[in-house]
Amino acid sequence: MIFTPLALRGGVVLPNRIVLPAMVTRLSGEDGFVNDDIRVRYTRFAKGGAGLVVLEAMAVHQSKSGPLLRISDDAFVPGLADLAKRCHDAGPGKVFPQIIHFLKISRSGWRQTVDMLSCADLDAIVEAYGAAAERARRCGFDGVELHMAHAYTLSSFLSRLNARRDEYGGSLENRLRLPLRVIERVRKCVGEDFPVGVRFVGDECIRGGYTALDAAPIAVRLAQAGLDYVSLSAGGKFEDARHIDGEPLYPYTGYSGDRCMPSAAYPDGANLPIAEAVTRAVRAAGLATPIVAAGKIGTRELAEQVLARGQGDLIGMARALLADPDIPRKWQSGREDTVVRCVYGNVCKALDENFKRVVCTLWPKSLGAAPDSDDDVAPEWPAAGASLTAEVSGGRVLLRWRAATDNEAVYGYELLRGDAGGILLHYASIRGASLRFEDARVVGGATYRYAIRPYDLAGNRGPLTPAIDVQVPDDFAPGRAPSDGSACVGVRS
């Protein structure tokens, strides 16, 4: 299923169902032009084989911002056209830019909201989207994605907190009015044979925000307006952002940011119930519009399950592809076991929140990019073995092991965990420099089984160690004397 091509309009066929959603990189300058870092990042993604590579959001207008690509003027066309060509040369996937309009924010924490916009402002937004989409086509991109998600202008119109009192706010249809005008204008500017997708949030994840209950009719309405796909995200709003004195308000820093990029604390596929509700509503309305599901989907098994269950038609993977851009190629060639797996530790998210360039913490520090190796020699444990040992203390299991060796370099270690007697599943990825892992997610009275294997730059796995079983003591077993807080250290100092 995941490698079944998907045809959009105009003869554009996605070679597979894997989508790289737009992801902030902070690699560009404030001038908005494509630079070397951007070219390296996206050609690497394209080479990995994703069916659709969506370039990070680029502004349709001239408003000041931090590092951000722009498509707001013909001056940006040559650089973008070159980038499109390089991506096409690098891999089989189609390449769409995501185009964005955002409102003003200031370092005081003030931000412009949709109810401050005049009629002329609305017209300008519509025009800017149309012109930008037309430029996208001229650049040689295969289609364009309209950003209607997170904390940005069109998402704020769709929001249940849209405070406009005219025909652009209040009712669901009014909240849809500007997004629909934009779609109408974009279609007029790009013609009938150019794919136009949209990304919006299936759940705002903020107080008073909308949920899948509104997202379902919104998706139906957007699909009816002739979109070629609907890509779902969640949260990422300004309303619950944490303001740092002297810095502009930044979305993704609140709870809704957690929901946008679910961390290791979240179940895999954390936002799938939303995607399922939306997909069902679109199908019930008789529309075949493909839906992109996203949110901590990192394994082929889960991706195939999403497709099989009809929770979505395309799989968005941002952090997983940042960790290993070659996932599509590896899956397709039956080398799933060489994928370097994202740990969803959200170091990338934290870098972005701190206005730093976004990299993956798993990447070798010496490279500053995902490694690109064709080596096929797997790492090895020392002759005496890995000597995997465990120590239980303070409700934690501390695992230690010996360093493996490799002909190129040991990139990291993959830790598997299972219940006693149960199957071992991927539990964590650990950077090669570390030879220890502390598991704080155990409970007393239970026995856990661990095993570990090393991997190299190409993802080749060394041998899995024999499994060790670790029993966590139960201080509270019935009949046993209570610990009476003997380990209490009292008030914090």
Place this chain on the structure above:
Amino acid sequence: MIFTPLALRGGVVLPNRIVLPAMVTRLSGEDGFVNDDIRVRYTRFAKGGAGLVVLEAMAVHQSKSGPLLRISDDAFVPGLADLAKRCHDAGPGKVFPQIIHFLKISRSGWRQTVDMLSCADLDAIVEAYGAAAERARRCGFDGVELHMAHAYTLSSFLSRLNARRDEYGGSLENRLRLPLRVIERVRKCVGEDFPVGVRFVGDECIRGGYTALDAAPIAVRLAQAGLDYVSLSAGGKFEDARHIDGEPLYPYTGYSGDRCMPSAAYPDGANLPIAEAVTRAVRAAGLATPIVAAGKIGTRELAEQVLARGQGDLIGMARALLADPDIPRKWQSGREDTVVRCVYGNVCKALDENFKRVVCTLWPKSLGAAPDSDDDVAPEWPAAGASLTAEVSGGRVLLRWRAATDNEAVYGYELLRGDAGGILLHYASIRGASLRFEDARVVGGATYRYAIRPYDLAGNRGPLTPAIDVQVPDDFAPGRAPSDGSACVGVRS
């Protein structure tokens, strides 16, 4: 299924699977004694037939607070014993008090956190829970529920944001340590034949909080400690509470409060994916401990589905039973169609947030309580009919109708909505004094079908009007001239 009894320990059998979860009422005084208002509220609930009536949280300690029941001293026993007897006399359900420990808060917004507690404080919490549970047994209650949910002490220990650095914080097992000590102490105080349940949150719904991924092992650990049921809530935390100057910080006022009591903006059964994950984990651990699922479950159909799908073993319904305490009796006697249905408008939640007594907005103002009528004469439309009409404007459908009449009183109107040609489903309940409803959840290009019927104090339904079909115009149909924002009224004044 819903009327299959469930045996807990000590010969305590719940006659059905419907649970009234603990719900704040603000009916008591600050002295903590049971008063007339409390007696009226809970005997009314008991009369309705819920299998388990959990009384609102009562404090195990003397700490100052607003209106709150207390069980922190033997002086409270006579009043509570009388309340237990009255509830037993009124209905077939079992009656448990929920017992709570909370930390200090001040009007400045400051609040005590778990890392400020000394070892002696922890010991005192453990002792206070044990003594309160023993009192609960002495009062003649059928069991006791330990409050480990929302913003209160034991929940804050379970929290992923627990900042203690000793054996009571950090790892999952350490976060469980104080709750487990409390369970152990309570069991010792109440004996082996007295049911003890717990309520905790399956998802904290705050930034950095835990999700079902931690709730599953927490539930397993609590169940292994010998609890008789695990009742799941969500959110309701201090961390995202909105501070009102001069008022103490109050939980439920942030996004996590929305998730705790999902409003009309949420899908029915909004928190069921959490309950399902937890129930599965408890079963996988070989434990039969019943799980209470809750969160916008208001219909028999959904309740039965939860049981059939194994998403829970008991159904918690707070707001639904506030709106109509007789739901259990009505369901059991095949009179589902006389249930007065909660609209999840959360007026009750807003009253609580504003430190006002909690009532249901659907109740007749003249009564100040859920009506209690055995009348069986249904309301009637006037001879000329209800004259249900619709007008579409500004993306809204405005419905109007004529007043019905009844031998007692028209209590309200039940509005049904469906897609054109689709089945009509309950959509809203409207108070009897109103003869209009504005539907802002429609989209252009779609046709909606509406019908309405009146109901009286006993919930008897009058005739359903003939359905009317309403088409919402599509300003954005392909080929149609755009509206060009002609209805824009510009910047807010």
